Amino acid sequence: MEEKDRTVHTGIKENGSYHRWVWAQYYFTYYLVCICGDRSTLTYHQWQPDHFQGTVADYNPNVPKGRKHPVGHLAFKQPRYNKGPNGAWAVRIFANSVPWVRDNGTRQENEVGIGFSLGSLPHGISGGSISLEDLTTYGSITSVTWTYRKGCRRGDVRVVWGRHDDPVNASRVMSSCVPRGQG
Amino acid sequence: MGAKVRAVLATVAGAVLLAGCGTAPHPFEPVFGPGAGPLVTRPGWEFGYLFGLIKNRSDTTLTIDSVSLRGPGVGTVITLPDVRIAPVGAESISQANYVTDPPITNIPSGCHKQLLEPVAGYQLRPGAGVRIWVVVRARKPGRWNIPRQVIIYTVDGGTYRHVNPVRYWGTVKTAARVSGVVVAGDYQPAACVKAESSRYLNYYHAPR
Numbered sequence: 001m002e003e004k005d006r007t008v009h010t011g012i013k014e015n016g017s018y019h020r021w022v023w024a025q026y027y028f029t030y031y032l033v034c035i036c037g038d039r040s041t042l043t044y045h046q047w048q049p050d051h052f053q054g055t056v057a058d059y060n061p062n063v064p065k066g067r068k069h070p071v072g073h074l075a076f077k078q079p080r081y082n083k084g085p086n087g088a089w090a091v092r093i094f095a096n097s098v099p100w101v102r103d104n105g106t107r108q109e110n111e112v113g114i115g116f117s118l119g120s121l122p123h124g125i126s127g128g129s130i131s132l133e134d135l136t137t138y139g140s141i142t143s144v145t146w147t148y149r150k151g152c153r154r155g156d157v158r159v160v161w162g163r164h165d166d167p168v169n170a171s172r173v174m175s176s177c178v179p180r181g182q183g
Numbered sequence: 184m185g186a187k188v189r190a191v192l193a194t195v196a197g198a199v200l201l202a203g204c205g206t207a208p209h210p211f212e213p214v215f216g217p218g219a220g221p222l223v224t225r226p227g228w229e230f231g232y233l234f235g236l237i238k239n240r241s242d243t244t245l246t247i248d249s250v251s252l253r254g255p256g257v258g259t260v261i262t263l264p265d266v267r268i269a270p271v272g273a274e275s276i277s278q279a280n281y282v283t284d285p286p287i288t289n290i291p292s293g294c295h296k297q298l299l300e301p302v303a304g305y306q307l308r309p310g311a312g313v314r315i316w317v318v319v320r321a322r323k324p325g326r327w328n329i330p331r332q333v334i335i336y337t338v339d340g341g342t343y344r345h346v347n348p349v350r351y352w353g354t355v356k357t358a359a360r361v362s363g364v365v366v367a368g369d370y371q372p373a374a375c376v377k378a379e380s381s382r383y384l385n386y387y388h389a390p391r
Contacts, residue, residue, distance in 0.1 A: 087277030
């Protein structure tokens, strides 16, 4: 949606299991697009993101009228941890490790359906031919840092891992405390 | 509104132009931008990094000629006394920071040592992957940053350059708080250091 580096302090602090979408709020502008020619003219309306509004949150603020749940909510069930051959699918974070970061790179896209798109439009605008991209993208504009913290059970180790993939190119990266033998 | 309409049309035109530009295929599996930092340490201290992935997804064996780790402060604030290839396979261990050279680990099945090979001339077979083992030695106070790994490789008689977006950075301070004690029960105990003919990096040591 936007190809520009930004750094925003979200203030999001979580302990324990945490799997949430992070929402960046944008101001959208409704355009009338006219492709005007001498013999024929094509006009249509289109919503476009205009500018970032400075807020990132881990709750979906778009709860449409008459509904209880935010549109576009996607549940995520964390797969079972597997360190892979010789630990190839994990990065271990020791007490003396420096923070490990993963950012930008290629994209992970999720089809979330037309309901997601329509529900993301500003209040009062719905249906018809208006739609945004019905894909969500993450990874391309995010940067996440994992820093060692105490709190794992004695004998456990902190790992950052991908599902059947190396964390440097896994589409999703997760973190866990796992028994030392599995780390 | 007119200006906005023109802006949209300009964007569409730009997208068409970009779509016409091809990119040369390259043999390495793309990675996200991983990094490790900041390292805050004192002059004289060393620290080891075993991160990143260089995986040959082509059906041709590549020869790695060199790995370049350059950036502000490299050579002045820090030096890199050891840069080697760490093959991913039967004799590999997990990505992490290590304070021994070669990196070793102690898991319930016993002590394990990462195989390390010289960079120049390393043959990267189809489907094989390697990481870069880097030892950083702090030299004097200041900041340093290595924004990428640049790999020079040869294939089919041609020499090419691959930029791997793996970065490292840190600060060297005379008064930095660092502890050299590798605690008992950690992954790199003295028993494994000795058994695997490894050594602690400056100035790490077992509890005395």
